[in-house]
Amino acid sequence: MAPDRARGLPAPPSSRDKILDVAEARFARAGFGGVGMREVADEAGLGKSSLFHHFPSKDALYFEAVKRTLERIAAGIEPALRGPGSAIERLRATSDAMVDALAEHPTTAPLLLRSLFEMYPLADDVPPEGQAVDVVLQRLIGQLQGLVHDGIASGEFRDVSVPDTTQTLIGAAVFHFASGEFGEDLFGGASLFSAKAVARRRDELREFFLHALVRHPI
């Protein structure tokens, strides 16, 4: 579309992208009900009405932000999930990819966690944008379950419950990077997103999962 993109020039951020950036950060921190359209507009440097020009409703904005985050995560970890190699090798790569995807932006994990455990900003009807979120989520979870299943079938993993183990892997991976101030306190106030902290988390989580699942750990 924009010819400048092909020449490697820095793409000027559209208002739409700016709005989504702000919305992603605010919704991640305060949840759907805790964010007003006015504050999003202010931080994006627009009038409140301009916001409704780009997104027809607050619901649409929320789900669009969640969808963008989920697709970034999926792009990061699906290659590892579907990769070649044994289940052990795929588990290794997937754990590392999960950590890297969740550590990319501080807003990613909180927003993912919210989309996993509150799925209903409005109690009644789910708009079409919400269904698109579900599609990406179901695909990811299915592949994660498949990995656990394959490891059991090949005898590489212990004979665990596939859905229980899936829940455990998700909770262990996502919570850490969603834990905000609480997590930082645990690490003496240090950021969870520094290169050093991320590298340590990557190693710790991978070894934790491997020891927990692999039948004959070395």
Next chain:
Amino acid sequence: MAPDRARGLPAPPSSRDKILDVAEARFARAGFGGVGMREVADEAGLGKSSLFHHFPSKDALYFEAVKRTLERIAAGIEPALRGPGSAIERLRATSDAMVDALAEHPTTAPLLLRSLFEMYPLADDVPPEGQAVDVVLQRLIGQLQGLVHDGIASGEFRDVSVPDTTQTLIGAAVFHFASGEFGEDLFGGASLFSAKAVARRRDELREFFLHALVRHPI
């Protein structure tokens, strides 16, 4: 106070307790911003103004509900955390106690998860009720870190990062019971809180943790 309590008669639930029950359920599902004082009052069978007679503000109600939940959890798992025996035995007991405490009410885990990762319903000032929540939380987390530390010091556990492992244990334990519809979908629509599902979760999580941490798994 009430002399009837000493005779074992069923204690009539006070309006205050009724309000807290309703608030706990609603805040767990929808978060601070997603709940209105009117709906709480309606479901508790009171007028909105009566609610403000019992709790001076929405913030106070929220933190009081969170505090009550946290204290119930602490009462359930602190005996296991502080119990006698080796680190392995304490980890076993603690994992089981965590599952039982989180499975007691469907609202417990979501509300705990929220208190862990959003700690700030209002961005600016933290009311005194919020600090009481922090005290309980810090005590619990400290004991959990202590357990991991003891296991490493005694050589029972691998040489893991204590804060990272603490985060992993919390995430793995709490997320499952907070995952609501998402989790039920994973288990083919079955409730996460049936006796059978809880028993399986207890076994799976305990074995997962033991294999992940114990130096020479059997």
Next chain:
DNA sequence: GTCTATAGTGAGATAGAC
């Protein structure tokens, strides 16, 4: 595509009778 102005609704919170 952005703005000003405003409609219309519901929120949290208070006053004061009973």
Next chain:
DNA sequence: GTCTATCTCACTATAGAC
């Protein structure tokens, strides 16, 4: 301790000029 009535304010969303 509960109620009715009300205040004030912020919210989502829309209309229409530029």
